[in-house]
Amino acid sequence: MTQFFIRFHTCIEVIELADSNILSIPSLPPPYYLESGSTLYAAGDQHPNRRNLGVYDLILVRSGCLYLGEEEEQWELHAGDLVILLPDAYHYAVQACREETYFYWLHFQAAADSPTHSGSISHSIFLPKLAHVPYPDQAYQLFESLHLLATEPRSIALWREQSLFIELMQLLDQSRAGQEQSRARKVAEQIESFIKMHYREPISNGRLSESLHFHYNYLTRCMKESHGVTPSEYLLQYRLDQAKRLLLTTRWPVSRIAEHVGFQYPPYFTRRFSARFGISPLQYRKQYTE
Structure with missing residues (x-):
């Protein structure tokens, strides 16, 4: 099965690679769970047609076959297959089910950037738009656990639902797939840790290269x-x-x-702060403290 990826990041864009499409959308605040359930279709039943649902619709087939389409794409989803339908797209049934089909569904959202978080550093989350789940039994169990929470008091279920949703996102996250990508991420995490430990000190390209024992060009490529x-x-x-x-x-x-925080000259700090956040440091403080 061809795999496509949804990427959660700090801006909205579509990046085309050799064998995948990556949709980049805000990750701050992070994606959050709304609701989930399961559906059993008899032979002859079909998924409803919907447009601009407003939420991401994650569908995971457990048995049978579900025939779905989104805009120009069409899929046959068998046991263990997953698709994430986009909030602003047209979804439709390609045809009715030919056999009894059971699937899980989950709705979630990824909020747009807020003024408080705009411009902040964000970790990227890569989710498969279409894929066969590598450990389907684990995913099925997460959905079943979500179902059990339906009978719990809301004050208890709320936090547990989000926790299970995060587990599902971690299971599906493709960001560490591939040996070279994993190596690059490990080096990037070393850079990240070094910067967080020493950001108050002068950090030159040479110091970073010497401390981490890699040429600076390679460090740059890994971070990018x-x-x-x-x-x-x-x-x-x-x-x-x-x-x-x-x-x-x-x-x-x-x-x-x-x-x-490591700036030698306050005017330079003010200039960079204003350029990044669109507001001066004093204006930022006044905006949130008065």
């Missing part, structure tokens, strides 16, 4: 593949994110915050 930014861009983003936190949680003057 994994995080979409260079090490220098990540360092800047991380420093600015730390500055945002300090603006809200301390009464330190801007000059002290700039120095604390």
